[in-house]
Amino acid sequence: MIERKDVEKLAALARITIPENEIEKVRKDIDAILEYVDQIKEANDLANNLANNRANNLANNLANNLANNRADVSTSTNFHSYAAVMKNVMREDGEPHDSGIYTDVLLKSAPKTKDGFIEVKKILNG
Amino acid sequence: MANIDTKTLTIKKAHKHLKRGDFTVAELCDAYLKNIRAKNDEIHAFLEVFSDISEQAVHAQKMFTDGTATLMTGIPVAIKDNILVSGRRVGAASKILEGYVATYSGAAIQKLQTAGVVFMGRTNMDEFAMGSSTENSAYGPTKNPYDTSRVPGGSSGGAAAAIAMEGALVSLGSDTAGSVRQPAGFCGCVGLKTTYGTISRSGLIALGSSLDQIGPVTKTVEDSEIVFNTIRGQDPLDSTTLTEEIYEKARSDGAKKVMTVGVPRNLIDGEGIDEDVRVNFEDSIERLKKLGYVVKDINLPHVKYSLPTYYIMLPGEASSNLARFDGMKYGLYMSGDRLIDDYLLSRGNGFGPEPRRRILLGTYVLSSGYYDAYYNKSQEARKLITKDFTDAWKEVDIIITPTSPTPAFKFGEKTMNPVSMYLADVFTVPSNIADVPTISVPSGTVEREGKSLPLGIQFFAPGCREDLIFEVSKKFLGEVGEVGEV
Numbered sequence: 001m002i003e004r005k006d007v008e009k010l011a012a013l014a015r016i017t018i019p020e021n022e023i024e025k026v027r028k029d030i031d032a033i034l035e036y037v038d039q040i041k042e043a044n045d046l047a048n049n050l051a052n053n054r055a056n057n058l059a060n061n062l063a064n065n066l067a068n069n070r071a072d073v074s075t076s077t078n079f080h081s082y083a084a085v086m087k088n089v090m091r092e093d094g095e096p097h098d099s100g101i102y103t104d105v106l107l108k109s110a111p112k113t114k115d116g117f118i119e120v121k122k123i124l125n126g
Numbered sequence: 127m128a129n130i131d132t133k134t135l136t137i138k139k140a141h142k143h144l145k146r147g148d149f150t151v152a153e154l155c156d157a158y159l160k161n162i163r164a165k166n167d168e169i170h171a172f173l174e175v176f177s178d179i180s181e182q183a184v185h186a187q188k189m190f191t192d193g194t195a196t197l198m199t200g201i202p203v204a205i206k207d208n209i210l211v212s213g214r215r216v217g218a219a220s221k222i223l224e225g226y227v228a229t230y231s232g233a234a235i236q237k238l239q240t241a242g243v244v245f246m247g248r249t250n251m252d253e254f255a256m257g258s259s260t261e262n263s264a265y266g267p268t269k270n271p272y273d274t275s276r277v278p279g280g281s282s283g284g285a286a287a288a289i290a291m292e293g294a295l296v297s298l299g300s301d302t303a304g305s306v307r308q309p310a311g312f313c314g315c316v317g318l319k320t321t322y323g324t325i326s327r328s329g330l331i332a333l334g335s336s337l338d339q340i341g342p343v344t345k346t347v348e349d350s351e352i353v354f355n356t357i358r359g360q361d362p363l364d365s366t367t368l369t370e371e372i373y374e375k376a377r378s379d380g381a382k383k384v385m386t387v388g389v390p391r392n393l394i395d396g397e398g399i400d401e402d403v404r405v406n407f408e409d410s411i412e413r414l415k416k417l418g419y420v421v422k423d424i425n426l427p428h429v430k431y432s433l434p435t436y437y438i439m440l441p442g443e444a445s446s447n448l449a450r451f452d453g454m455k456y457g458l459y460m461s462g463d464r465l466i467d468d469y470l471l472s473r474g475n476g477f478g479p480e481p482r483r484r485i486l487l488g489t490y491v492l493s494s495g496y497y498d499a500y501y502n503k504s505q506e507a508r509k510l511i512t513k514d515f516t517d518a519w520k521e522v523d524i525i526i527t528p529t530s531p532t533p534a535f536k537f538g539e540k541t542m543n544p545v546s547m548y549l550a551d552v553f554t555v556p557s558n559i560a561d562v563p564t565i566s567v568p569s570g571t572v573e574r575e576g577k578s579l580p581l582g583i584q585f586f587a588p589g590c591r592e593d594l595i596f597e598v599s600k601k602f603l604g605e606v607g608e609v610g611e612v
Contacts (some may be wrong), residue, residue, distance in 0.1 A: 010489045013489050016485060030486060033483075033487060039434050043435075106229060110456060111453065
């Protein structure tokens with residue numbers, strides 16, 4: 001069960017103001033959603049039971065592999081035929097675009113600009 | 127002026143007429159504009175109708191004159207408000223993007239531009255694609271053209287309603303948990319969610335990056351396939367797009383055509399499914415049997431955890447993606463005493479209730495004390511759900527479910543309780559979690575208070591086997607002949 005102070009802390013972390021009169025509603029909603037999603041904790045138990053019942057260890061291997069990244073898991077258990085050939089996609093350095101060609105169009109979107117920069121309030125005082 | 131019957135038009139028919147000169151691109155667009163003018167005030171499918179349609183039509187017409195026209199040239203297309211088209215307003219139906227103009231077009235849009243389509247306007251949606259009814263739009267909901275007291279579904283509700291009211295021949299939406307298929311089902315259209323990585327996500331305002339796919343809403347499966355083939359392909363700006371080599375290799379695996387259809391009884395026989403939906407689904411199974419398919423009951427034991435899995439993964443991913451909206455770079459800016467107050471005010475006022483709820487929830491499930499209990503667990507569950515499907519493909523070529531557990535619901539029916547709204551996606555979300563291509567097609571209608579409401583059925587295929595869902599759904603709808611014919 002999450003409490004009012006938890007909501008206030010999350011809002012501060014997420015940098016969102018929640019009006020005072022909405023906090024309780026948000027708390028209740030989040031609580032209900034967390035109660036609903038808690039059922040996924042059964043999913044693993046079910047997987048383990050199935051694995052035992054079928055007397056194979058596929059699901060256990062699966063559970064052991066879960067900490068690995070997606071590509072590794074895919075390769076080891078062959079979830080998708082195409083995922084077996086998945087790999088990180090890297091781009092070669094080089095041929096940068098000309099400096100400044102996107103500056104104007106991007107700055108045009110910004111609420112406050114000054115001398116070709118986005119203007120924000122001072123972070124440090126003194 | 128040519129008499130154009132938008133009701134019976136398909137992409138191929140429109141193309142044939144345009145090519146023969148039976149009508150011009152401008153006349154075709156005028157026919158759809160007339161429908162928009164007649165219906166959009168009430169339906170509110172479009173947030174904006176573009177003012178340069180006639181210029182776009184002139185450009186497309188030239189392609190017919192100079193012989194460079196292809197199937198999609200001159201086709202009127204509506205775009206969901208979370209897909210960037212360079213130089214046009216885009217806002218994910220959120221106040222936090224008020225006034226924002228797209229600075230580039232993503233790959234899917236560029237491909238449509240190359241093909242010479244005409245962009246008619248941008249369509250309404252749930253804010254940041256969070257919702258199943260368009261009631262979360264900051265600009266007011268879209269109404270279902272079949273019954274204006276009911277929702278069109280969501281989050282691509284405007285895209286689906288635009289097709290149902292004949293405001294465009296094709297719409298592009300986005301599908302993270304069913305946001306193309308569920309509204310397509312509620313509005314009597316065809317909605318497609320393809321294999322993750324087949325269509326570039328560049329230029330799509332991100333919701334859940336590991337789940338999002340752009341997808342078309344159309345009237346026919348053939349149209350859906352044409353749009354898919356036009357916009358798909360590897361894109362250097364989306365490193366998760368599949369290479370042609372991987373895609374072709376995956377396509378060549380497994381069944382050559384659909385023979386066996388699987389019915390996941392443990393999902394269908396659960397609670398919360400409308401009785402008429404159940405009857406319609408059983409009728410659809412009979413229709414498939416008559417077409418010559420072998421129908422087989424299968425068990426997908428973990429798939430029932432798809433929705434709770436999603437509501438951990440998605441808020442986590444969304445809270446990260448939505449961190450970029452800070453009032454500094456674009457969109458709504460509200461000034462406070464200090465910089466931190468600028469953030470708090472801009473985000474607090476710019477985001478509506480559902481994005482705020484999901485950002486907070488995502489911040490919670492990703493926080494250090496709860497990460498293992500929630501986000502990691504959801505990733506484990508995702509693997510188990512995926513494996514259910516992989517196991518099923520050993521027995522069947524295609525899996526079917528209803529698209530939604532109910533027909534279109536009334537406005538306000540689910541807005542007070544977020545979990546009840548989330549349950550509207552119970553049949554669509556497994557497709558995104560397990561990353562399999564899925565199509566929703568109309569399966570009949572049901573009577574409610576004197577109105578006839580559409581229902582939908584979904585076909586799921588193994589990864590990259592969009593060809594199988596096109597094949598079986600065309601036969602199901604009678605777009606082509608017997609089983610075995612392709």
